[in-house]
Amino acid sequence: MRRKTQGIVLCILLFVAAFTAAGIDLYRSRNEIRERGFASAEAMSFLVSEWLAGSFREVDYVVRNVTDVIHPGDLPPFAPDAERRADITRLLIDKHKSLPHSDEIGVFDGQCRLAFAAYSPIGWDASDRDYCKALRANPALDHFTTNLLWSNLNKYEVVHLRPLTDSRGRLVGIAGAGLDLSFFQRWLDRVHIGPHDTVAIVDNRGRILARHGPATPGAPKGPGHQLDYPLQRQVAALSLTGAARRFPAELDDRPALVSLQHLGAQPIAVLVGLDEATLMREWNDKAAQFAFGLALIGILIVLLLRNVWLAEERAELLFQQACTDPLTRLANRRHFFETALRELARADRNLTPCGFILLDIDNFKEINDLYGHRIGDLALVAVANACLAIIRDTDTPARLGGDEFVILIPDADPAGAMAMANRLLDAIRAIRIQEDNSPTLQITASFGIALSQHGELTPEAPLSRADSAMYEAKRAGRDTLCMAADRGLPPTGQASA
Numbered sequence: 054m055r056r057k058t059q060g061i062v063l064c065i066l067l068f069v070a071a072f073t074a075a076g077i078d079l080y081r082s083r084n085e086i087r088e089r090g091f092a093s094a095e096a097m098s099f100l101v102s103e104w105l106a107g108s109f110r111e112v113d114y115v116v117r118n119v120t121d122v123i124h125p126g127d128l129p130p131f132a133p134d135a136e137r138r139a140d141i142t143r144l145l146i147d148k149h150k151s152l153p154h155s156d157e158i159g160v161f162d163g164q165c166r167l168a169f170a171a172y173s174p175i176g177w178d179a180s181d182r183d184y185c186k187a188l189r190a191n192p193a194l195d196h197f198t199t200n201l202l203w204s205n206l207n208k209y210e211v212v213h214l215r216p217l218t219d220s221r222g223r224l225v226g227i228a229g230a231g232l233d234l235s236f237f238q239r240w241l242d243r244v245h246i247g248p249h250d251t252v253a254i255v256d257n258r259g260r261i262l263a264r265h266g267p268a269t270p271g272a273p274k275g276p277g278h279q280l281d282y283p284l285q286r287q288v289a290a291l292s293l294t295g296a297a298r299r300f301p302a303e304l305d306d307r308p309a310l311v312s313l314q315h316l317g318a319q320p321i322a323v324l325v326g327l328d329e330a331t332l333m334r335e336w337n338d339k340a341a342q343f344a345f346g347l348a349l350i351g352i353l354i355v356l357l358l359r360n361v362w363l364a365e366e367r368a369e370l371l372f373q374q375a376c377t378d379p380l381t382r383l384a385n386r387r388h389f390f391e392t393a394l395r396e397l398a399r400a401d402r403n404l405t406p407c408g409f410i411l412l413d414i415d416n417f418k419e420i421n422d423l424y425g426h427r428i429g430d431l432a433l434v435a436v437a438n439a440c441l442a443i444i445r446d447t448d449t450p451a452r453l454g455g456d457e458f459v460i461l462i463p464d465a466d467p468a469g470a471m472a473m474a475n476r477l478l479d480a481i482r483a484i485r486i487q488e489d490n491s492p493t494l495q496i497t498a499s500f501g502i503a504l505s506q507h508g509e510l511t512p513e514a515p516l517s518r519a520d521s522a523m524y525e526a527k528r529a530g531r532d533t534l535c536m537a538a539d540r541g542l543p544p545t546g547q548a549s550a
């Protein structure tokens with residue numbers, strides 16, 4: 054990889070690391086916002102439940118006052134005198150006045166028939182009501198609060214009751230106060246919430262007693278309505294533990310962070326749902342900006358890489374062009390000399406010579422003159438291909454100029470270089486060039502072979518010896534090869550033919 058590309062890849066990695074860190078930070082901040090949302094919902098539900106619990110204590114105090122004042126002898130089957138009856142009714146009217154959100158306060162006898170009431174006509178039979186059944190079944194219960202019910206006054210109410218027992222602990226009557234839904238609603242109106250947030254008071258069956266917040270047009274869920282099933286389940290589960298819980302849920306078809314706080318002593322829970330979209334609006338904007346930035350930088354990186362790669366390809370092409378002979382595609386003279394310098398330095402270190410096989414096409418001027426330059430060019434290409442077919446991967450063939458070629462052989466030995474030159478001699482003899490109706494051209498070449506000597510770090514000297522050997526071959530009648538007189542070898546080699 055080029056240094057420039059490495060730099061760019063490094064920059065990209067840095068960008069990726071920075072964006073990953075920013076992404077993790079963004080993800081964390083999302084969790085933090087959710088956590089804060091849950092904490093706010095919890096604080097709000099706790100506050101409302103405390104208000105409500107305080108109100109219930111007041112109601113319970115008033116009902117207990119009634120049970121303290123009324124004696125078993127005031128209730129059927131006993132028959133108090135008219136004055137006592139009037140006293141009790143006055144007491145109930147007074148007590149009712151002290152509970153502004155109560156719609157009635159009364160006393161049932163042991164059979165659950167209404168014996169005294171502030172306003173209702175007495176004699177009403179409530180024995181089929183759940184609260185009567187519960188208190189009659191278990192007189193030891195010191196109080197009982199109902200779920201939302203439809204009262205004999207034809208309205209929704211919650212009734213808070215206390216048993217009246219005789220000295221032996223037997224149930225002789227029940228005192229109770231019916232609580233209007235305004236009893237619950239007034240607390241909610243004090244809470245400030247956003248337009249999509251919800252605060253509601255629900256009973257243990259998930260029915261809404263009061264609600265602050267929009268009953269959205271699509272899903273109007275006001276007093277008397279039932280919560281959706283998943284929320285009902287949460288409320289029912291909560292009623293068993295009497296504690297608090299938080300969870301994400303759909304409220305009026307919008308995702309919300311919900312806190313449920315149970316009153317514990319009453320079958321009532323406070324539900325606060327903070328609209329998740331509102332809480333997350335700022336974060337969503339940030340996330341969108343992040344995604345946009347990421348996409349933009351991604352595009353820039355792709356464009357940058359594309360430009361760098363194109364530039365590198367162009368540079369590579371120019372380099373290839375600068376190193377390559379355009380006709381034969383072999384290395385040119387300049388590139389050959391650069392390679393030779395490198396190989397000679399290595400050969401000198403390893404004490405192994407480099408071989409130079411120099412070859413020149415015989416009578417090439419005549420070929421050009423007789424067959425034309427086009428055929429001459431084809432002959433040059435054919436010789437280059439013959440060189441490529443014969444060499445090993447580590448050898449470097451090159452065109453030095455005109456009809457002169459050279460092959461550089463690293464780690465050469467005289468016999469191996471001779472053998473390669475002989476093979477090439479044969480291969481060139483086998484070349485046939487024929488185009489259209491022109492006569493077939495057959496070519497030969499003369500070879501000079503030399504090996505570098507220890508201390509020779511530039512190719513000029515071995516090339517010069519190879520050149521002399523090649524002229525020796527020319528003088529010997531061409532189409533032959535000649536080994537330079539060095540390293541104790543005979544001054545001339547043998548032609549393979």
Ligand SMILES: Nc1nc2c(ncn2[C@@H]2O[C@H](COP(=O)(O)OP(=O)(O)OP(=O)(O)O)[C@@H](O)[C@H]2O)c(=O)[nH]1
Binds near residue numbers: 415
């Ligand atoms: N077709 C063609 N001819 C070229 C090219 N470059 C050089 N030549 C010709 O190659 C010929 C080289 O001839 P020389 O090497 O001097 O002599 P020769 O005819 O080969 O004779 P010997 O080398 O003694 O066998 C010249 O006529 C150049 O014009 C080329 O790229 N294409």
